[in-house]
Amino acid sequence: MAIRCERDWHKYFRKPMNRHKIARKMKKMHKTQEFHRPVLLNEAVEGLNVTTGKWYIDATIGGGGHTGEIVQRGGKVFGIDRDSQAIDEVTRRFANEIELGLVKVVKGNFSHITKLTIKHSIPDIHGVLFDLGISTHQLQKMGRGFSFLRDEPLDMRMSQSEGVKAAEIVNSYSWNDLTEVFQKYGEEVNAGQIAEKIVQVRKQKPIASTKELADLIERVAKGHQKRIHPATKIFQALRIEVNEELHELKTALPQVLEVLSPKGRIAIISFHSLEDRIAKQFFKNKERENQIRIITKKPIVATDNEIAVNAKARSAKLRIIEKI
Numbered sequence: 001m002a003i004r005c006e007r008d009w010h011k012y013f014r015k016p017m018n019r020h021k022i023a024r025k026m027k028k029m030h031k032t033q034e035f036h037r038p039v040l041l042n043e044a045v046e047g048l049n050v051t052t053g054k055w056y057i058d059a060t061i062g063g064g065g066h067t068g069e070i071v072q073r074g075g076k077v078f079g080i081d082r083d084s085q086a087i088d089e090v091t092r093r094f095a096n097e098i099e100l101g102l103v104k105v106v107k108g109n110f111s112h113i114t115k116l117t118i119k120h121s122i123p124d125i126h127g128v129l130f131d132l133g134i135s136t137h138q139l140q141k142m143g144r145g146f147s148f149l150r151d152e153p154l155d156m157r158m159s160q161s162e163g164v165k166a167a168e169i170v171n172s173y174s175w176n177d178l179t180e181v182f183q184k185y186g187e188e189v190n191a192g193q194i195a196e197k198i199v200q201v202r203k204q205k206p207i208a209s210t211k212e213l214a215d216l217i218e219r220v221a222k223g224h225q226k227r228i229h230p231a232t233k234i235f236q237a238l239r240i241e242v243n244e245e246l247h248e249l250k251t252a253l254p255q256v257l258e259v260l261s262p263k264g265r266i267a268i269i270s271f272h273s274l275e276d277r278i279a280k281q282f283f284k285n286k287e288r289e290n291q292i293r294i295i296t297k298k299p300i301v302a303t304d305n306e307i308a309v310n311a312k313a314r315s316a317k318l319r320i321i322e323k324i
């Protein structure tokens with residue numbers, strides 16, 4: 001049976017004792033896997049309408065899959081990522097292009113996109129790409145705390161040099177706040193019960209590891225048959241809260257429109273309904289104000305063929321607009 005990501009756990013759900021077996025299998029599998037397999041690669045880059053010699057911003061450069069394609073089509077890329085491991089990876093990968101002045105990479109948050117483009121003197125920006133969420137590398141790399149399939153410190157920060165760790169949230173938020181995070185970002189139906197268990201358990205000893213949290217969630221979820229592993233949504237919710245992912249996107253979008261040249265395009269690949277809603281709403285408002293033209297009336301989704309080789313693509317939605 002093919003297991004490509006944690007969501008595929010449900011295929012094993014009838015054998016709940018297999019969590020460690022799956023983790024071992026995934027670890028072995030990912031030893032040979034690439035940093036990140038880009039989602040909707042052709043569709044997103046096609047949507048940017050790449051013109052030779054013009055500058056594009058890859059606001060979430062990750063392992064550089066989309067950047068590679070933009071460069072292949074003749075574009076120059078200013079790549080941003082808040083994760084220094086991603087920056088190290090793309091600096092290695094694009095060493096020649098960096099030397100030739102075709103690619104520039106910088107560690108930073110895309111919510112500072114205006115400041116970053118000014119600081120690095122990026123002229124005339126013809127397109128901006130966001131490929132939101134986390135990379136395979138972040139999920140699989142030991143010690144980052146994103147995965148409930150391994151036992152490691154509850155961290156989940158994309159940028160390891162700043163911000164609040166997931167453990168601090170789990171051990172300090174009130175029952176109310178935890179419930180809200182789990183409901184809002186995870187759409188978890190047992191949010192209140194899980195928050196209650198967390199508050200109860202942490203009175204004895206702080207919850208420090210992914211395993212402690214996953215075991216606790218499993219205990220609460222026992223008896224509730226689920227299609228996916230019970231920790232999936234809670235881990236997703238915590239990741240969004242730790243990295244302030246929705247705030248980052250809301251802050252970046254108006255800046256992106258500002259720095260973009262007329263006829264420039266924005267392509268956004270999202271994996272969460274709240275992110276997609278932020279993009280959709282922002283674009284609708286700007287269309288009403290006659291600032292943009294919406295290229296994708298309905299979001300583009302991955303083909304069955306892509307989903308068959310990359311399960312992460314299942315929830316991806318791509319929206320593209322053009323500045324007027």
Ligand SMILES: C[S@@+](CC[C@H](N)C(=O)[O-])C[C@H]1O[C@@H](n2cnc3c(N)ncnc32)[C@H](O)[C@@H]1O
Nearest residue numbers: 038060062063064065066081082109110131248
């Ligand atoms: C899905 S991966 C991108 C993969 C990339 N398109 C590729 O083909 O390899 C998302 C990346 O965005 C980065 N990221 C997420 N939020 C960010 C933010 N607010 N500012 C900068 N980088 C961010 C993550 O660290 C991660 O490396």
